[in-house]
Amino acid sequence: MGLDYVPARVSAHGGHSGQFCLHAEDELEAVVLAYIAQGFVWAGITEHMPPMQDQYRYADEKEAGISALALQKQFATYAAEVKRLKQRYSGDILLLGGMESECYPGAFEFALELQQRYALDYIVGSVHHVREINFDFCPAQYQAAITACGGIDALYCTYFDEQLTMLQALRPAVVGHFDLVRLYDPDYAQRILNPEIMRRIERNLKYVCDNNLCLDLNMRALAKGASEPYISRPILVKALEMGINILPGDDSHGVSSVGYGIDAGTALLQDLGYACAWDNPGAFIHTRT
Ligand SMILES: [Zn+2]
Numbered sequence: 001m002g003l004d005y006v007p008a009r010v011s012a013h014g015g016h017s018g019q020f021c022l023h024a025e026d027e028l029e030a031v032v033l034a035y036i037a038q039g040f041v042w043a044g045i046t047e048h049m050p051p052m053q054d055q056y057r058y059a060d061e062k063e064a065g066i067s068a069l070a071l072q073k074q075f076a077t078y079a080a081e082v083k084r085l086k087q088r089y090s091g092d093i094l095l096l097g098g099m100e101s102e103c104y105p106g107a108f109e110f111a112l113e114l115q116q117r118y119a120l121d122y123i124v125g126s127v128h129h130v131r132e133i134n135f136d137f138c139p140a141q142y143q144a145a146i147t148a149c150g151g152i153d154a155l156y157c158t159y160f161d162e163q164l165t166m167l168q169a170l171r172p173a174v175v176g177h178f179d180l181v182r183l184y185d186p187d188y189a190q191r192i193l194n195p196e197i198m199r200r201i202e203r204n205l206k207y208v209c210d211n212n213l214c215l216d217l218n219m220r221a222l223a224k225g226a227s228e229p230y231i232s233r234p235i236l237v238k239a240l241e242m243g244i245n246i247l248p249g250d251d252s253h254g255v256s257s258v259g260y261g262i263d264a265g266t267a268l269l270q271d272l273g274y275a276c277a278w279d280n281p282g283a284f285i286h287t288r289t
């Protein structure tokens, strides 16, 4: 591959849509058409898994009074729609139908059951809850998670411990936004150097490496005002040194965020010497069918 090698445009995490997610926009078909218009070779459609019980709904779902059961039924419609779109646009783009999973008591068993029931291609394994608190929803909930853990360093440690439990239970083909826990922490660059935290990061990366999982280079961080994607640079460099595969994800939540940051993320990886030869998702994402 020469210097002029242009990697394919791909996204392993995204395709949330207003049709199936309250905090996203637009119909899923419009999102798919946007991927096609931007020349994506393949795109993973990975809607959030529905909550197992009412208590695990996102705050906006609670406010809107949508029950867990209704969200579970909606997920069945989602799975059917992804299947239809895969077929319909198979000449234009390779779509993978997946799901972004959650991390709370009972969520892993439920995620595996959903994957099997709907024959989903793969799971993006994410952690949006620490001690059952949805810490990434807003600063107040982030603070609540800090309090529950007994401090911000403890929040990081608990996050990475719960992430390891998730990795072991699900072995997700793609690990979503590995260091999301830094979301509302202006001092994260220093904090991850805390030996107690770094030891856990390295431990989890080793698990990812040993089990041949991929990391999501999640570009949505930039849209939310961060100066770099998840995974932050020092962790990304470690992952690359270990030979871990990375795939970019726009984490799109509607037409306007399709493709967001993918070229920048790809350039960053190329700068770090990564080949970005991800034309064939099957070589990276071990799908189950
Ligand atoms: Zn979302």
Ligand SMILES: [Zn+2]
Residues within 6 Å of the ligand: 100, 126, 128, 176, 177
């Ligand atoms: Zn997520």
